[in-house]
Amino acid sequence: MSILVAGPEPITSRDDLVNYLASGEKPKSDWRIGTEHEKFSFRLKDHTAVPYGGPDGIRAMLEGLQRFGWKPVMEGETLIGLVCEEGSGANISLEPGGQFELSGAPMEVLHQTCGEVHDHLAQVKEVGDELGIGFLGLGFTPDWSRADIPQMPKGRYGIMTRYMQKTGKMGLDMMYRSCTVQVNLDFSSEADMVKKLRVSLALQPIVTAIFANSPFTEGKPNGFLSMRSEVWKDTDRDRTGMLPFVFEDGFGYERYVDYALDVPMYFVYRDGAYHDVAGLSFRDFLDGKLKGFEGEVPTIGDWSNHLTTIFPEARIKKYMEMRGADAGPWSRICALPAIWVGVLYDGGVLDAAWDMVKDWSAEERQRLRDEVPKLGLKTPFRGGTVQDLARQMLDLAQEGLKRRGAGDGTGADERIFLSSIEEIVEKGKTPAEELLDLYHGRWNGTVAPIYDEFAF
Template sequence: MSIPSAAKTTSITHRDQLVESIAAGEKPREAWRIGTEHEKFGFYLDDLTPPPYEGERGIRALLEGLAERHGWQVAAEDGKPVALSRNGASVTLEPAGQLELSGAPLETIHQTCCEVTRHLDEVRSVADPLGLGFLGMGFQPKWKREQMPWMPKGRYGIMRRYMPTRGDLGLDMMTRTCTVQVNLDFSSEADMVKKFRVGLALQPIATALFADSPFTDGQPNGYLSYRSHVWTDTDPDRTGMLDFVFEDGFGYERWVDYMLDVPMYFSIQNGQLIDLSGRSFRRFMDGTLDELPGVVPTLRDWADHMTTVFPEVRLKQFLEMRGADGGPWNRLCALPALWVGLLYDDDALDAAWDLVKDFSMAERNALRDGVPKHALKLPFRNGTVCDLALETLKIAGHGLKRRAQLNANGADETIYLEPLIEFAQANQTPAERKLELFHGEWNGSVDPVFKAFAY
C-alpha cells in the first residue's frame, strides 16, 4: 500500500506524474487488502504519567525490547530508534510517544484481529517488566498538553513550530489524540470516487459510534469525541470534509490540485530534513524554492507530502478512513469490519450511496460539526444519528455476510460489528458509559480509566 521504493527517486517534472502515481494504486478486486492502524497512550503503572523517550523504562527501551524479543527491524533517526518494521507491518511513534501499529495489508478481518492481538501481546510482554501500560481512547484523559513528552523525530519539531500558526488545537492533536483507521483499495477512478464520497458522508457516523474521548485534564470536557473536535481547530488548509469531493468531475486530477495547494512541511535531502513549512509544492516543482534553489521534488517528496493532510478521508494509493477515536481491542477489529462491509461489496456500496447521495453539503457539515458533542443523539432530518448508524450497520453486515469470509470456527466477519450494534441499539457511546462511571463509582476521578480500560 505504498509507492515502490525504486520509484521514489524519480524526479517530478510535470503534474501528470502525480496523477499517475495515485492511479497506480488501482487494483483488481482479488488484490484488495485491508490495512488497519491504531494508536494508544503509554503510561507508567505506578503514577499514570506518560513515559518519555529516554530512560530505562522509556519508549526507546520499549522499541528496543520489541525488536530484540520479537524480530522487528529497527529504523533510526539521528541514531535513535523511532520505528520498527516486519512482514509489511510497522510500529511507529506519534509525537508524544503514542505507539502506533500500522498493520500489513491483509485479506480478512479475521487476519486483522489476529494481527492486533499478536501486537498487543508482544507489547505487553515488553511493557510489563518496564512497568508500562497502554490505554486505548481518543484523547488523553488526565495529563495537560505541557505535561506530554516529545519524541525525537525531525518532522515533529517542524510541525510543533508550525501548528500554532494555523489553529489553537494542533499541538493537542499531535500530543493528546489517538485514533484507529483502516486503509482500503479501489479498482478504478470511478470506484475511488464512489468510495471516497460514501466514506466522507458516513464518517460522522463512525465518529459517533466510536466516540470515546469525554475527558480533558481530568475532567469532563463537554464532548463525547473531543478528539474529533480537536481537528476542527488544527489547520484549515489540511483538514475537514472536503466538499469538492462531491462536485462533478472529481477524480485523481482534482485531488492532485488540492494537494498542490496544501502548504508543505518538509523535504528530506541527502538524509537531512529541510524545514519547508508553509512553502508551495508547485514552486518546489518549478525548482524555485529559496531553501532549495534549483532542486525539484521526487516521488518520495510527493509521498511524504501526501501524509501531511488530515481530512476525514484521505487519498493516497488507497483510501484512509480517519474519523474514529482509539479504543479497546474489539473496536480495533470493528472499524475495518464497518468499512469493509460498506465498501468492499458492490450491493452494500450501492446501498450506502443510496443512503447518503441526497445529503446536502450543509447537512454533511452539520453532521461533522455536531457529532463530536452529541454523537448518536444528534438530530438529523426526522430522526437522529443513531437511526443513521443502525441503517449503516445493517448495510455493512449484509456486505460482510456476502463476503462469506469464515474463521476456524465457521463465523463470518459480522461478529466484529457486534460492539457497534450494541452501542447503536442502546443509543449510548463508549464516552457516555465512561461519564457514568466518572460520576458514579469512580467518584469524580479519571484515574480508574487507566486500569479498567488498559490493554
C-alpha cells in the same frame, strides 16, 4: 504517522502526480485491509506519560520489541520505529507524544487483521510489563496537560509543532493528546475511488459517533463525547475537513492532485534529515522554485511524503484511508475496519450506501461533522438522529460482510467483529457516555481508575 519513504524518481510533470494515485488501482481479487491503531503509553506506577529516553522509556520499549523479529528504523542515531522483519509492510511508529502506532500489514480478511492486532498487543504487554509501561486505548488523554507530555525526537515533529501554533488553537492537542484507529482500503478504478471517497466522507461523522470515546480533559468532563474529533476542527483548515469538492461533478484524481498541491508543505526529507519548509508551496517545488531548494525538482518520494501530511476526514494516496474514529479497547479496534470493509468492499452494498447519502447537501454533511463530537448518536438529522443513520450503516456493513463469506474455520464469518458496536448502535449510547456514567458514579469524580480498568 507513517514511516517516510525516499523514492528517488524525479517528477517530470503534474501527470506523474496523477499517475501516482492511479497506480494504486487493483482488481478486486487483490484488495486488502490495512488497520492502524494508536494507544497512549503510561507509567504503571503513577499513570504519567512515558519519556523517550532512560532504561524504562520509549526507546527501551522499541528495543525490547525487537525480540519478536522487528527491525529498527533509525533517524540518524535515534531509534524512531520498527518494521516487520518478514517484509510484510507492517511497522510500528511513534506519534509526537509517545503514542504507539501499529500500521498493520495488508491483509485479505478481517480474521487475519485481528490476529495481527492480538499478537501486537500481546508483544507490547509483555515488554511493557517488564518496563513498568501500560497502554490505554482512548481518543484523548484523560488527565495530562500538554506540559505533562514529552516530545518524541523525530525531526518532523519539531517542524509540525512550530507550524501548528500558527494555524489553529488545537493542533498541539491533536499531536500530543489524541489517539485514533484508521483503516486503509483499496479501489479498482477512478470511478470506484470517487464513489468510495464520497461515501466515506459522508458517513465518517456516523463512525465518529459510534466510536466516540474521549469525554475527559485534564481530569474533568470536557463537554464533548469525542474531544479527539473536536480538536481537528481548529487544527489547520488548509489540510483538514470534509472536502466538499469531492462531491462536485468531474471529481477524480486530477482534482485531488490540485487540492493536495495547494496544501502547504511541512518539510523536505533528504539524506535522513528533515528540512523545514513549513507553509511553502509544493507547486513551487514542482517548478524548481522552492525556497532553499531552488533548481531542484521533487521526487515521487517527496510527493508520497507530502500526501501523508494532509489530514481530511478521509483521504487518498495509493489507497484510501478512513480517519475519524477514537481509539478504544481491543474489540473496537477490529470493529472499525469491519464496518468500512462491509460498506465499501461489496459493489451492491456500496451502491446502497451511495443511495443513502447522495442527496445530502454539503451543509448537512458539515453540520453532522460539527455536531457529532458533542452530541454523538443523538445528533439530529432530517427528523431523526445519527443513531438512525448508524443503524442503516451497520445493516449495510452486516450485509457486505455476509456477502464476502470469509469464515474463520469454525463457522463464524467477519460479522463477528461488528458485535462490539451493535449494542452501542442499538442503545444509542456512546462509549464516552459509559465513561461519564462511571465518572459520576462508581469512580466518584476522578478519572484515575481508567488506567486500571481500560488499559490493554
